[in-house]
Amino acid sequence: MKVSFVIPFHNEEKNVGPMISQVTHYAMKQKDKWDFEIIPVNDRSSDGTQKALDSIAKKYTFVRPVERKKDTDAIGNTMGKALLAGSQKASGNIIIWTMGDLSDEPKTYGEIVNKINDGFDMVFGSRYMPGGTWGSLDPTKAFLSSRGTMLARVLFNLPVHDITNAFRGFRKSILEHISLESSGYAISPEFAVKAHLAGFKLAEVPTVYYKRVEGVSNFKLWNMSVAYLVIYAKLFWKKLLS
Template sequence: MPDRDPAPRGPVWVILPTYNEAGNIEPMVEALGPKLKDRDRILVVDDDSPDGTGEIADRLAAADPAVEVLHRSEKRGIGPAYLAGFHRALEGGAGLIVQMDADFSHDPAYLPRLLAASEQADLVIGSRYVPGGGITEWGRTRRLLSLGGSLYARKLLGTSVRDLTGGFKCFRRNVLETIDLETVAASGYSFQVEMTYRVLEAGFEVIEVPITFRERQTGDSKMSAAIVAEAAWRVPAMRLGRRRSAG
């Protein structure tokens, strides 16, 4: 197992990927502010949102040096957005890198819980599927789809992590430095599975802490049939890649 420092050095960087989150980004940044310390940063990664999200983020950054905006020229998926954010956070000297949704599905109130747990693990996942975790405002069909997707990935990849598709995570710096980010292939929500799997395969310690996932109140969901289809074939591809490496 790779070495783990008892207390990572460097500030916390919170990465918020956005596409058409004009109604959420300002209140999210305001909610995160009290949870962070002086040297910590909020990085908004905007994929050229046509609703003005990027412009709102620029205004917030102009008023607060703790906020930074990374503009991308087109919508290319949540995976590439996070990877761009990871690279910028590492360049900025981050000690802990947090990824979370900008639409309040991930409650900023849980951020201190993830940061505290990072003292015991290399990757902390805010989990819907451990005792104490949960989901609100989802119908039965969507709950079954989400839980089934996590179970499918767990069984196929042979891991005990319960929320493989969860997107509220805190990485230690050395984890992202160790993983070859240039070879992470998933662009949709299977990116969450691939990143956690890569962390486990590298021998890092992963723990889950309970969170309650909330349905977004403003804006539209980014889930699509194409994203589901990508997850269906990428997970077996990850397993096949492991077998080839072992061979």
Template structure:
């Protein structure tokens, strides 16, 4: 089984100069690919010094774009993705590889509470995990972890879905679940990152939620449309009861809520049928 390690990096030279030698000492991968996402530091010099493959972006395209570039360039049967900021421990790679050898298509390094950057981000990640678990119908332990091993062929099936920003772990995890591929988690410890984080919590947090809804509507529309439809319907019933008791009549607002509830449900039902047809075409 041929392994390719892919490291998206933007101005991560300080951590790469120690991370790359550590990876080479392990001798687990046939190639190490650093995707230089428009760095302004000496990342290129470090790649040349340690004789690793560099994929150079002339300007910053985003973490997801770097991951896609690395996946296209890699020649391995299994792709190992890890951050270039020094948080992920090279010795944990064997845990991911063991999962792949056991038959899983994606193995994700799951961080514990101590591994979160701060309390706020830990709370947000917990929320994302619960939402994703609902959408997929499977337990999602760490939706946003960037440390993972994947089957190369199956991962490339979803490259067109992956955004160019920081939401690639979210999208790839949900896509694997909904496509029926096997996903597993292994516990990992993370170190303090070297340098400044490129993540923008508010902007990228909203983006993570939008990605969850995007995948939900693509693979399981009724799980999103039915709760909305039911909520509007119940609100209409409550308002009708109120107006009937206080005014003795059925109002236009109640009629509007009932109609909206029906329309939302029908849109979800049609979306579900379209999704089923899409899978039927893919499998034929």
């Protein structure tokens, strides 16, 4: 079994080193259970992110960065495409999406892998299930993002509580059955809902969210709320017609 950690980075020069060491440190401890690789995906960073990634990749062969220079996305946010590009490069049978600003709890990685080994196809690090917490996340953002999943639970009968967070693990093979259209953060709910509607088994494990300490958030609350609603409307309409 091999786990590919796909990590998006955009202007995260201060977080690149600590993030890659954090994941490496955790994954090395699991070496007797699973092999791993790290696929950082940087696009359009104007700071030293790429330089930092290149120097780490020179030292560690399990770090295989993807650099994406050009993008034509209208809203200028390519986090979704970055996650997909990294996932396509992954050689592991399990992929974990985890954020480059150190917002995810490493202990959750192992819990996600265990759940996938129990037979689930996509497992979320969940801030909103019992036992999970949104930690230092801004309360307005926490409120809206939890409502985002609540709406998906009502519309699509989703069995989990946190799909607006990209943090999750899944079998790489799912990607052969699902095509994703969102380029930005809406890829997170889109992927979850499409996997559920396609019959894949979804589960969740509690996690804690840490607000970034270094760098600047790329997340635009209003744009993203609209993008989430648009993708839900499209998927709901498709469900009604099917």
